[in-house]
Amino acid sequence: MALGLRSAIGSDVGxxxxxxxxxxxxxxxxxxxxxxxxxxxxxxxxxALTVAAMIDMDERLPADASGLDLLAELTAAVDDASARLAQHAQTDPDTQGMGTTVVALLLDGDRLALAHVGDSRIYLCRDGALTQITRDHTMVQQLVDEGQITPEEALVHPRRSVLMRALSTDHPVEADLEFLDPRPGDRFLLCSDGVTAVLPDQAVLDVLAAPTPPEVAVDQLITLSNDGGGPDNITAIVADVVEASEVAPHPLRLVGAAAEVRS
Structure with a gap:
């Protein structure tokens, strides 16, 4: 069955x-x-450079990408983003050391591919349950994995925002890559840590599980994150998986710094 994504996106400075x-x-x-x-x-x-690299990859793909390796395409896009950061730092030394996280989903037919670097996250809401699909590339997550601290201690750890892996001007980075098994009725959330550093999983689930359109869910996540103090920039995409025939084509929507750079 060919699938489609009915999505909404929003971003706020916090x-x-x-x-x-x-x-x-x-x-x-x-x-x-x-x-x-x-x-x-x-x-x-x-x-912005990283999002531009992902968009350029998408625009190069044929309308029917069934014969392509989506994970290889995402890998090439991440490598391209790293190269763009390094090249910019060479021409403008003031930008040396800049970096970014990235999470991406790429759909073709019934295949949904994921790429992830850093601590931005992807969640799946299915049948009223919330699952964190990505695993943070952070120091505290590594400590949790090694059993040195508990997940509860990680939430308040003073170095919880220290990244172990990110795109940067210094060297290429390896992304986590995988295929997901999407089903009609699934709802995905892609977000920066401006959401997850403020909202507990239950609050995220309450928003995603409600029978509201993606636009409403995005607005609610941004509002709740700001109500919780808004300590960081807030960006969220909520996407419902539906049959392809239920989705009308729409123009690319950009938010945050990517929108400012392209405008």
């Missing part, structure tokens, strides 16, 4: 930041969120 270093894009088959690293120079440029 309550404590003066600029939005997040970028996001939502198209007919590509969804991507990138969170520029705020502790480094020009995080907004890093996220």
């Amino acid at each position: 309550r404590r930041r003066t600029a939005n270093e997040d970028s996001g894009a939502a198209g007919d088959r590509l969804l991507v969120v990138a969170d520029g690293m705020g502790g480094h120079a020009h995080g907004e440029l890093a996220s």
Whole structure:
């Protein structure tokens, strides 16, 4: 069965930041969120360049990509993004050290491919249950995996935002890649940590499981994140999996720094 994505996207600077270093894009088959690293120079440029690399990959693909390896295409796009960051740093030394996370979903027919680097996340809401699909590339997640701290301790750990893996100007990075098994009725959330650092899983589930359109869910996630203090930029994509015949083509939607760079 050919599947489609009915999606909505939104981004907000939050309550404590003066600029939005997040970028996001939502198209007919590509969804991507990138969170520029705020502790480094020009995080907004890093996220925008990364989203641009993903968009260029999508635009190069044929309408029917059934004969292509989607994971290889996503790998090439991540490599392209890393190369763009490195090249920009060579021409503008002030941007040396900029970095970003990235999460992306790419749909073709009934195949849904995922790429992930950093601590932006992808969740699946299915049959009223929430599953975190990605695993954070952070120091505290590594400590949890090694049994040194509990997941509850990780939530308040002073170094919970320290990344072990991210796209940067320094060297190429290996993305986590996998195929998912989408079903009509599934709802996916792609988001920066401006959402997940504030909202517990139950609050995310309450929003995603409600019978509301993706646009409403995105607005609610942004509002709740701001109500919780809005300590960081907030970007979210909510996408419902439906039969392809139920989705009308729509123009690519850009938010955050990616929208500002392209405008």
